[in-house]
Amino acid sequence: MAGVVANKLLMVRKLVETAPDAALRSLELALSGPAGGQGALASVRRLVEDETAARYIRNSVLAPIVPLCDARDSEQTSFPPRVLSLLWEALKIDSPRKIEEAAARCNPWDLEQGPPEVFNELCEIAARGVRAQTAPGFVALGQICDIDELAACLELSAIVRAALPKLSEWISKMSEERASSARLAYNDACEIRDDAGPLLFEILAAHLPDDFRILRVISAVMERPTDKFWASSEVGVFGERVLTDIEKNIDFIRTFDADRGEAEGRKAALAAQRVAAQITEFEQSVDLNKDGPWGRRIGKYKQGVAQTVESRMNAAEKELLAALPLRPISILGGKNGKGIPALTAEPDERLVSRVTAVLAFVADVRSCAAQSGYGASRAKVLEKLNTRLDQYIEDILYVVRTGEGGDRALAQRYLDLAAGLIAYSRDEKTAEIVRRRAAAAVAQAA
Template identity: 75%
Template sequence: MAAVAADKLLMVRKLVETVPDAALRNLELALAGTAGALAAVRDLVENETTARYVRNSVLAPIVPLCAARDTEQTSFPPRTLRLLWAALRAQVPEQVAEAAARCNPWDLEEGPPEVFDELCAIAVKGLRAQTEDGFKALDAICDVDELASCLELAAIVRTALPMLQEWVSKMSEARAAAARLAYNDACAIRQDAGPLLFEILAAHLPDGWRILRVISAVMDRPDDKFWASSEVSVFGERVLADIARNIAIIESFDPAKGKAEGRKVAAAAHRISQLIAEFEQSVKLTRDGVWGRRIAKYKQDVAEIVEERMNSAERELLEALPLRPISILGGKKGKGVPKLTTEPDELQTRRLTAVLVFIAEIRGCAMQSGYGASRAKVLEKLNSRLDQYIEDILHVVRTGEGGDQGLARIYVDLAAGYIAYSRDQKTAEIVRRRAAAAMAAAA
């Protein structure tokens, strides 16, 4: 196979340099073991992967800031890392080469090499001086002063990162003291650097809101009045805004969208539960405090909204598994038996499934959030209705009395699917086995 032309290889190199890290890893896996013309492309990808490993190790404190984040959070365009690294390679190639040489498991086991922080310090000077072309290029895409301020804290962040998971998993007096020391060191660099330190550390957490634990430890778990008026109030406000957004998701629950919608809304309920628990753990809430009042209101709102959504399940069940009165005199008050005149309505099936999925998947947060008892009552009603419906429709499957046997088989399978959500999969399998036995007996 002919080799790739030099000009085309240059184009490929430029493309490889700009692809996101995840895409680069996929390329590396796809090209592993290739030969011939693609071997040159494979080498380009492998070299870029190695270069990025070095770059991301040196600039580790700011790497998660160079990604898509909420607009209120400190962030920089993804290409910031590439341009910053190119500027450093142009200005101090020897130190970049030293960082690459020291960027191996043996050196990193002893802690980050000093050259990593030296390069960050050089970047700070270059960004602020704006005399080198490489650093000037960054001024066109981001706030270079803010970027420099983040890099000023690189050494402190790098020291804190190995301890961060311990700080947010189980805080102790010793860990709180280490967090306070990091905060004081940041404020020694610049008096207002404390909040920025928390911002950077939060970016390194899978759940950024857990930074509340660190802030709480540094501030010795302040009350909401003090925290809400402090320079770090923004972190509490973000959590409160997140709670409000997720309440809105539950309010807009549209069962017609089906199972995925039920899971999405249940996930919102779980997130609200987590956020409120985190807030109550980190902040000493007071009844008349601005945050205390808002949390109390949110708890009440979410309980009411979730209960309203759960209470719609019985109505949706009747629409999806329609009944006809046992007698004309019974009317709507009559218990009713399966109405087997038409095939199941696809929309009603989707709606009921969404509601049942929602009820099933909020199990883990229901008691903690104050609607556990309501959930139990709703499930009790649903299961009672489903149990009776299943018995009635199995009778139709066995005997043909009371409706069309073919439709009865379809509806019993639907009912089994529903009871898997309202009770469990084992019960659903029992229903299906009984249906199979009834069909065999009727054959």
């Protein structure tokens, strides 16, 4: 196939330049094979490779504000993704030689010695350009974001860049030496402008996988203040934001729709894990008073999440019975009769989806159950579930082997379903044993 015509290649270039970073990485991976180097695709691959290299340089120079240009909660400091490309284009026009120097210094052996000073110089130039609003490239930014906030973030770039290599240490195990380092960064920020401290924390939080961990850094700077003092301070918003997120996650656990299946159950379990981590972070970072503004709420949330998770776990047995229905051994058994598998219809996909969601939830809250106060409840729920599943599997294996008590083919489908469910309540090894026993039963029946 002939090369892509110029106008089409221009269109492709525009698409590549405006693609999100994640999409660009996917495109680069898709074109990395032998086919990507042939014909028309070769031109596209060169465009993708050039754009990837250019973004690496851009993101290295503008690293302090890059995560602020991702999707974030509306209450957090953030900018549209286009800000990065517009800033970079404006800098290329304003300071082309410094851009060339940054590109030349943006290599592993230079970066090992720490970020080149030209990176900070370019951020300072960008801050001045954004504030001045005279160059056309910088003027365009005023149409899509708060230029004062963007300029303030850029002015803190040197402090943020110096703090980033230390950030993982600050949140892993804060020592007095590390706390002093964090306080120094905070004081340096406040020398630039009096209200820069909270903005520094905002930027650093954006660089954390779990942004609520910034509480640990703030606590070190404030020397673990009481909740009353912290809540009334200029950084009280960080605590309020975490408390709001805790409440939102508890509400999600309470209301998640089991009809959506396993993914939704796992999402709810992640919410429970996040709540546990956030409460622990609060207790370690803040001197909580049980009657204080945050102490009261944390106490309420600890009780609320335990009750909510226990309520969802307690529904698991009912969901299991609905998906793997039983029929009484005799009419005298009534509701309390142990019952045997009711093999009268195909497994109901909706009911299977529901029980899978709940069992996935029960399985995945294991990591936070003990610390959150519902470890014993979870153990009791699993004991009941496994007792029921064990008996069900034995009963239905009998049907598969003998054909007595129901349709053998239908029994095999329910047996496979039960094996899948016991993987959640126990483990995959147990499920595999059930599957091997099922295969042996089928072979015996044949």
